[in-house]
Amino acid sequence: MLAKKFRLRKKSAFINTYLNKKVVNNDFFVLYAGKLKQKNEEITKVGFVISKKSVKLASKRNKIKRQMREIYRNFVLNKGEYNINNFVSLIFVAKSRCLKENFCILKDKFLELIQKI
Numbered sequence: 867m868l869a870k871k872f873r874l875r876k877k878s879a880f881i882n883t884y885l886n887k888k889v890v891n892n893d894f895f896v897l898y899a900g901k902l903k904q905k906n907e908e909i910t911k912v913g914f915v916i917s918k919k920s921v922k923l924a925s926k927r928n929k930i931k932r933q934m935r936e937i938y939r940n941f942v943l944n945k946g947e948y949n950i951n952n953f954v955s956l957i958f959v960a961k962s963r964c965l966k967e968n969f970c971i972l973k974d975k976f977l978e979l980i981q982k983i
Contacts, residue, residue: 900955
């Protein structure tokens with residue numbers, strides 16, 4: 867589980883990130899990047915979303931979100947080799963194709979997306 871200090875929790879934070887219009891996508895994910903940081907003291911906050919329209923069952927949506935959180939926690943936060951600390955907030959939106967792929971392919975596509983920003 868991702869610690870609370872790393873998560874986006876307010877609706878207004880999600881809306882502000884969506885409105886910034888810095889978007890990167892690939893076959894499995896869409897990444898919305900928030901504003902650039904003014905100070906380095908702030909922590910980058912992250913949100914993970916998958917719509918009910920794309921995946922109907924809540925258990926499957928939760929599984930995809932758990933996988934995205936694990937990839938972010940293990941490979942992005944702990945490694946520090948990705949340039950995510952320049953942004954105030956990030957939102958990862960999963961597409962329905964994530965449901966059919968295994969964890970290794972999702973990890974590669976997720977990290978590829980982060981490198982694009």
